Amino acid sequence: MESAIGDPSIYRTYRRRWLVLLATCALGCSNAMCWLTFAPVADQIARYFHISMDQVNWLSMVYLVVGIPFGFGSTWILDTLGLKTSLILSSWLNLAGCTVQLLSVAFFVPKDSWKFPLLMVGQTFGAFAQPLVIFAPTKLAALWFPEQQRATANMISSMANPLGVLFANILSPLLMKEPSSISLLLGVYIVPAVIACFLTTIGIREKVPPTPPSAGAATSTSEPFFTGMKMLLKNKAYVILMICFGGGIGIFTCFSALLQQIVCVQGYSNSFAGFCGALFIAFGVFGAFFLGLYVDKTRNFMETTKIFFCFTALTCIGFAQVSRLEGQAFLLAMVCSLFGLFGLSIYPVGMELCVECSYPVGEATSTGLVFISGQLQGALFILLLPGLAQPMKSNGSYQVGAALDWTVPTLVMAAICSLEACCFVIFFHTEYKRASAEDDGQTSPLLGGGAVQ
Numbered sequence: 001m002e003s004a005i006g007d008p009s010i011y012r013t014y015r016r017r018w019l020v021l022l023a024t025c026a027l028g029c030s031n032a033m034c035w036l037t038f039a040p041v042a043d044q045i046a047r048y049f050h051i052s053m054d055q056v057n058w059l060s061m062v063y064l065v066v067g068i069p070f071g072f073g074s075t076w077i078l079d080t081l082g083l084k085t086s087l088i089l090s091s092w093l094n095l096a097g098c099t100v101q102l103l104s105v106a107f108f109v110p111k112d113s114w115k116f117p118l119l120m121v122g123q124t125f126g127a128f129a130q131p132l133v134i135f136a137p138t139k140l141a142a143l144w145f146p147e148q149q150r151a152t153a154n155m156i157s158s159m160a161n162p163l164g165v166l167f168a169n170i171l172s173p174l175l176m177k178e179p180s181s182i183s184l185l186l187g188v189y190i191v192p193a194v195i196a197c198f199l200t201t202i203g204i205r206e207k208v209p210p211t212p213p214s215a216g217a218a219t220s221t222s223e224p225f226f227t228g229m230k231m232l233l234k235n236k237a238y239v240i241l242m243i244c245f246g247g248g249i250g251i252f253t254c255f256s257a258l259l260q261q262i263v264c265v266q267g268y269s270n271s272f273a274g275f276c277g278a279l280f281i282a283f284g285v286f287g288a289f290f291l292g293l294y295v296d297k298t299r300n301f302m303e304t305t306k307i308f309f310c311f312t313a314l315t316c317i318g319f320a321q322v323s324r325l326e327g328q329a330f331l332l333a334m335v336c337s338l339f340g341l342f343g344l345s346i347y348p349v350g351m352e353l354c355v356e357c358s359y360p361v362g363e364a365t366s367t368g369l370v371f372i373s374g375q376l377q378g379a380l381f382i383l384l385l386p387g388l389a390q391p392m393k394s395n396g397s398y399q400v401g402a403a404l405d406w407t408v409p410t411l412v413m414a415a416i417c418s419l420e421a422c423c424f425v426i427f428f429h430t431e432y433k434r435a436s437a438e439d440d441g442q443t444s445p446l447l448g449g450g451a452v453q
Helices: 017-035 039-049 053-081 083-104 115-134 136-144 147-158 160-175 179-203 225-233 236-264 270-298 301-322 329-358 363-388 407-427 433-442
Strands: none
Touching: 017 083, 017 115, 017 136, 017 147, 017 160, 017 179, 039 053, 039 115, 039 160, 039 179, 039 236, 039 270, 053 083, 053 115, 053 136, 053 236, 053 363, 083 115, 083 136, 083 179, 115 136, 115 363, 136 147, 136 329, 136 363, 147 160, 147 270, 147 329, 160 179, 160 270, 225 236, 225 363, 236 270, 236 301, 236 329, 236 363, 236 407, 270 301, 270 329, 301 329, 301 407, 329 363, 329 433, 363 407
16 A cells, blocks of 8 residues: 655655566566577577678677767656656667567578678667666666665666576577577577566556655756756766776676677587576676665665676686686686676676766766767677788687687776776765755655555
8 A cells, every 4th residue: 555645854664666677677687588598509500591600790889889979869858757757668679679680590581692681671670779778777766765775776676687697698599509599599598588577568667656755866866957968078087987987887787798709719609608608697697686685774885886896807817717618617617607696796886886876867868979979889899809800820629700709899898897997996085965965954754654665
């Protein structure tokens, strides 16, 4: 039972916040699965569509290319039209993308002339859906959850995207052992898209809760969109965060998209590459869960991010060294696990830090620019690193095209990660503006006066 709106100075929570959170998680997970459907089975996709590995990489790249310009529109939609409009639009775009992908392998579609273009069109629909949902976690946490639950809610909804990547890394190699299995692969992946579309369309009934859960929610998006953009670009701490933390997102994107190509040339199977990607995500989600609880209690956003960013750079260096070795499956799996534990786990904490250092700018605008920075850097990395790879003398077990030596690209990736970690640790300093505003007497007791849990 939900309470009626009473005294506006009393902040309240509603049980249906968990339904909104569930719908957002389902959508984020489905969209991430669609993004990385093909990377873990890149060689099989190339064989089925008779295309090059560079063209396969574009199935992942299109998300980055579309996400950069459309990301600005997505921040405006979230901060101006609201969370409900953004998530419902995203869910239908995501479902449309999965449907077109499935049609691309239908028996009546001419194989050579239409199949791959249709597949790319489906990926493009999914790419339009991505920023609308991936920018939403901080907005969702701020609007629907009380102060002491914000970081945890943000962590849960933010980790839906990597969880989808995990499922893709596990399911794609299992479902597509032969190129002819692509219809089964795409048929399975459309199911979560249908579920997510149903949950968002039916479950999200209003733009904001009737009564805000905190003072931060009451003043969410208090600055006009373009005014907020100008404020962000004049905020030195935010610009450093946007470049350095965005670089971390770009490294994650690049690692996820190219992992199969990097390890398979050393004799590892698609299934093992998917397993390493799954470990990366699983340990990241595990670490994010405990970090979310920790920062909810301590508010040590900046210190936590800096420490874990440094460990991320060290494990990236470790991956660059270990991925060169043959027959070191255990060591490679361990390095990928640590890479996820340190690197991926700070993603939701970093998003909360964006809001804290940029308040009172709208949450979607502040986190959206960081993610756009990550998309741009990720696209550059995915274009740059394969170009640095050199042909190997022996193809080994790699089945499509000339096998490449990824030693230089992985070392360059580690160097970029280390540089951005050092710059972030040295130059980034900020006060927690939203927390300070709430602590300076702008809040009433968070759950007083008949709050509904």
